[in-house]
Amino acid sequence: MSLSVAVAGASGYAGGELLRLLAQHPELEVRTVTAHSNAGQPLLAVHPHLVSFADLVLQPTAPEVLAGHDVVFLALPHGASGALAAQLPDDVLVLDCGADHRLERASDWADYYGGEWAGSWAYGLPELITPGGRRRDELAGARRIAVPGCNVTSITLGLQPGIAAGLIEPVDLVSVLAVGPSGAGRALRANLLASEILGSASAYQVGGVHRHTPEIVQNLRTAGGGEPTISFTPVLVPMSRGILATSTARLAPGADASAVRAAWEAAYAEEPFVHLLPEGAFPASGDATGANTCLVGLAVDERAGRVVAVSAIDNLVKGTAGQAIQAANLALGLPETLALPVNGVAP
Template sequence: MSLSVAVAGASGYAGGELLRILADHPEFTVTTVTAFSNAGQPLIALQPHLRSLAHLTLVETTAANLAGHDVVFLALPHGKSGEITAQLADDTLVIDCGADHRLTSESDWAAFYGGEYFGAWTYGMPELVLADGSRQRESIVGATRIAVPGCNVTAISLGLAPGIRAGVLEPEDIVAVLAVGPSGAGKTLKVNLLASEILGSSYAYGVGGTHRHTPEIRQNLTAAGGVGVTVSFTPMLVPMSRGILATSTARLAPGVSAADVRSAFEIAYADEPFVHLLPAGEYPRTADTVGANTALIGLAVDEVSRRVTTITAIDNLVKGTAGAAIQSANIALGLPEQAGLTTNGVAP
């Protein structure tokens, strides 16, 4: 029996990607799509690539319009989902692709986001290795409220957590620099995201520990077993519509060899359908993950400087957002985890 689905924020990039994947999901049927300023317009006018959903019309984003569905996906700006979800039935599976329910620390929320703190939900990163050796996947089973991780957070966490968990990487002095496509900033018109501003150029933003994903990265690496985690995280906007390439480095723990490091990652991801460690000496391209719910990781160990570098590529709109949301929904509902999702990218 097909499950009824509502997608809030369906006119944006994340909402559109949710709908693209959901359109071919064997167990879900999208029955309601909502928006704020675009309410009343045909979905196809805002998402012209979604031809199979041309029969849908955007309605206003309200709790009343989202109620009564089996699954509700929220692709809303931070601060918007908390007030709506409080009005939805407890037995409805609600998956928030925004930031409102990611952070377990109210003080971190106040420092990096501000406004009302709505509390933390079950965290939707199934592959995150935890300090006790389990995976976050186990907590998702049967959950009815799930918070999807930030896209930058996904790339850094998946690229470092196995090393932290195994004790082969030191949790202090972690540095990550990310090349990020502008679709991660959403569809809202902003001068700095105009093609004439970003084509042929690149620039850093959220510099000096100010990016809102910083506490979430610390939260994940602490959950993986890190004590006293410190992260210097700098995203760089680059002229590609989607994708993240995260270059993350950490110090080798004393007495640890390159073989020890590689073994930790091989063990962590050996059976993961969507996280793939590449052979030694190979490093991923963002182009290899476009359209796929896949994280590709390359690993290098510099035994002279005693630092490890991981290169992680994801599609920020799939593994970084919509794919993670649907993967988590599958797990929560007891469906096959890979249902509706692909590991194959789009090339060229």
């Protein structure tokens, strides 16, 4: 018997991607979709590509609408999930695709988001290296899961093997990301209009102020990095979806190229959704489009004494919706890879 699912914030990009992937899930049945300003409209009015959900109408996002389902996905703006989730029954599996429950330290929330901290939930990055193994070991049976940020996922998966193995210095980390505008959501903003971004690239949230910074540090700390420091700069580029993260780190004393590659190979040899490319090969962002994969290319810049990791993800799949479903599968005792594509879409 299928488990019932509600998707809150279904009219947005993340909500739409959740529905696209859930449509193929044999154990999860979407019964309710909610929205704010679009409530009352047929789902197809905002997502005409989701023809398998032609019978669904967007309902208001309210606890009484979401209660009564086995699984609830929250694809809401930051700051909107905490109070809503607190009103849902404890036995419901709730996955928050926003930032409200990702950070373990109230001080980090105060510094980067402000307002009341909603507390931390089980962190839904199964591949995250932990002192005891991987984060997936802690997700079985969880009923509250925080889905990681998209930029966070690309940087964490690119750098963590070197941190865990002690082959790169955890300070003076640098990451520059080319990102598509869908990561900023569907709300109309002048700087995200096609006429503003086509033929142009622009850095934003420069100088350590991006809200994903403390989450990246938190992950690399978990992987064994002590108190890491990272300079992280996202660059908006004219592609609808995708992230290409180029992350560099100083080689630790005594480390060499062969040890570096061996560490990344060992870290991801058994991972179904993280793939280390052959030596000399590097991913394009489009290689991961539509897939729940992270593709990683690796090099050692001997002259600079730095490791270079280039990681590509689809920000709406491995960066959000696919990662949420992957975590849900683990929490429910289902096969981790169920209903999640590993092949991208090209051209």
